[in-house]
Amino acid sequence: MSELLVRNAYVIDPLSGIKGDVMDIAIRDGKIVEEVGRNAEVIDADHCLTLPGGVDSHSHVCGTKVNFGRYMSPEDMRAGRTARKGVMHVTSGYSVPTTFGNSYRYSIMGYTTILEGAMAPLEARHTHEEFTATPHQDMLANTLFDGNWSIMEAVREKDVKRAAAVVAWTLSAVKGFAIKLTNPGGTEAWGWGEDVHSILDQVPHFGVTPAEIIETMIRANELLNLPHSVHIHCNALGVPGNYRTTLDTLDLVPDLNDKRQTLYLTHLQFHSYGGSTWKDISSKSEDIARAVNNKPQVAIDMGQIMFGRTTTMTADGPMEFKLYMLHHNKWSNHDVELETGSGIIPVYYSRKSLVNCVMWAIGLELALLTKDPWQCMLSTDNPNGAPFVKYPEIIALLMSRRFRENELALLDPRTAHYVPLPAIDRELDWYDIAVMTRAGQAKALGITGVGKGHLAPGAEADIAIYPLKPDSLDPSTEYQQVMAGFGKTRYTIKRGRVVARDGEVVVEGANSTIWTKAITPPEFDLSVDPEFVKKFEQYYTVRMSNYPVQDVYLPRGVCIATEASL
């Protein structure tokens, strides 16, 4: 039995309704408990800001395309090198760090749970191998269904239950967590070098539209009673005028779940553009935020961009090719048979580019204009908008109008004509930030029940103690301290163990992988469905028996099992 007592913590635990109380937190064997014995090890938090461990509900850190981002970018690897030190392995990389680099840097910032934003089922084994080498965070994998042939056939047949059965079989086979749709229909079209441009375009050969895929998958997801909602990267990412597609997508969303949102729209900054060309691109954050405010059944994340160098990577292959046609630096693409695609290009976001300045403003506006922080998560779509090490700077920007004004003064002076940001006074408070970086994310992912995102007795003892004293610090003016404080915890506690302290990881990690298994009635078991098996053997290039990810790849798997309502 191991016991730990965190004393004098200034706690914000939104899911428990605690909005800034100085209190003690008792921990036994990795869980929060009511009290511990007098022999417990004690940490004095000294009135520092103490939050549940950070949760990132959309980040690209592990798997085929992430690793290819490293593989093709020795210049990025050179840009962030650390030597072996204590228990810490060598790390490389700035925007796409090595797995240990990701894990240490997240841990030092107080993050203990990460959802990998896009896993191709056929290559799931790779993602799980990298999860094991990301030892300080519990990991979850969004599983790509945007170009899945069996799904599109079910959509064409208007057979929601069949679609649900495909999802159930796949998630269970690949140990995935949730349904991800990346440019639904577009990744299949990209198999022919084409794309879809609105939610009503037809996917070549399959006779379905993105709208039909989205609507079917939302309903299939709820039939399976999965913890998370459908997680969508909308069509037409990065295209001037695409806010209409985003609004059309928002209009599709019914309200089907009373515990969480019915649709999670990721990196919405990239989907909130007005104008018709790169010359007249403008912010449509007000239109988008209004729609989000009117629809409590959706949640979004920002997809903030920050100036500087990074690497873009997504399953959205056609978008990356378009981006390459703008940047002409280097381009990788990787289509995955019967399932999805992906693309990678490095980018540099410049304060001297009006387009980039508008993008920068839009992300902040979405967070400031969305009234309910539970509906808007803080993210950069790491590393697409910026590497996650920029989160503290984003927090500071959201908490300080003065910081925003100072930054705006450095941008292309025309920016103010295209964005509403200068007129927004709102400054987020500590509670808002706690929601947007952990509580809201855990709730949106549906993992509060497995003890994530809160500090109530029974929860996992994942805790971040920051060297910030909310009682005496004014984030509006002292934003530099806010930035520094969120960049480096005093203590990061993972499952009751101090894992990082003052910027250094101090123990070897042992993470879990959280996955979902929807239990379906036997007639929906596709592993014995003759048509499904026949098509699998005909069109995939691996045998069906070699496709599922074996248990050995999840040494500490945590399965969330649900009863499907089929």
Add this chain to the structure above:
Amino acid sequence: MKIEDVVCTFCGCLCDDLVVEVDGRRVVSVENGCTLANEKFMGDHRLQSPIRRNGKGWEHISYDDAIRETAEILCDADRPILYGWSGTHGEAQSIGIHLAELLGALVDNTSTVCHGPSILAIQEVGHPGCTLGQVKNRADVVVYWGTNPIDAHPRHMSRYTTFADGFFLKEAFRDRRLIVVDVRKTESANIADEFITIEPGGDYAVLSALRAIVRGKREIIPPSVSGVSREQLFRVADLLLSAKFGAIFFGLGLTMSPGKYKNVRNAIELTEELSRHTKYTISPMRGHWNVYGSNEVFTWITGYPYAVDFARGIAFYNPGETTSVDVLRRKECDACLVVGSDPGAHFPKACAEHLARIPTIQIDPHTNATTHLSRIQIPVAVTGIDAEGTAYRMDGVPIRTRMLFKGEYPSDTEILERLYTLVKEAKGP
């Protein structure tokens, strides 16, 4: 006992549909495999126990002694290389890299003498690729450039390209056009719709000519480019452009002929050029069954696909300097651990000579050319026969190889874990 869906651990095709009959610790028959697979599974002549040179010849030693002495040699070395890795599973590769990190060693894989140039080209211009099933289901034009799959990857054509029916090509052999480019007429060239014979060293020029034609600059093409007539170049470019989905595969004929990584870069840029008109992908024909896995595992741990030097404490990568061939040629290396490859057969003579001078230890199930350069050899189980683990197919698809029976040999993972523990103890905290 017949075991189905067995994964073949010979070449980068990583075929996973073999049926292997096993009787105790013996493979009795193999179905669906090519001749290379049959030899891999059936012709399995193992080294019986660890061996060490004793001045006059070889002596058998215990695993304990072999591992202890290996650890001592590595700890004593100033500039050790841990080389190979493409013939073992990912879990062993991972331990090997961490061992190199602990030792401050240089760790390198067989890409250094095969597709290393392809990696350099990709690092300059990227890589538009896909999984092999995309090709099988969609490609109506297939190009093999500097590679002869019928001999080197015997089932590539039947599983993924020419003879493989797919969703959008119900009669692949009739519906697909095949272009083969090589310096001599190979078996693969015999069945091509269009065979281009290039003068040795002429790949770069021919690729440039095709790029120019695709860009609409036919008028600048001379009557002949590296032995290829203008008429054929036009014909081939038109064929390439007529594809709905084109797939280019290239081999060592491109990476290891004059021009090296520039050839590959040009081929990738041709692919990018074609992608502006229609769908195109390009893929290297990887040799060893898990060479791509070694690139993957190296990359997620160190940031680089091969040639990683830990001597400075950080991971340092500079091919040409930190590639094992170059370090051996400079005679810097003073001990070498070889795992799952045969540098004795593949390295330049000067490097092999240096390997013979320094203490070289080989971990490998079989005796091979490297045995003759080694001081110690430690036999292990064969991944895919009596050991299992992760492998990455040439297109990046990860597949778990199967253990067909529990044999008497330890796996690479077990040996490397023991080595790691000994070295860690010796190095202290």
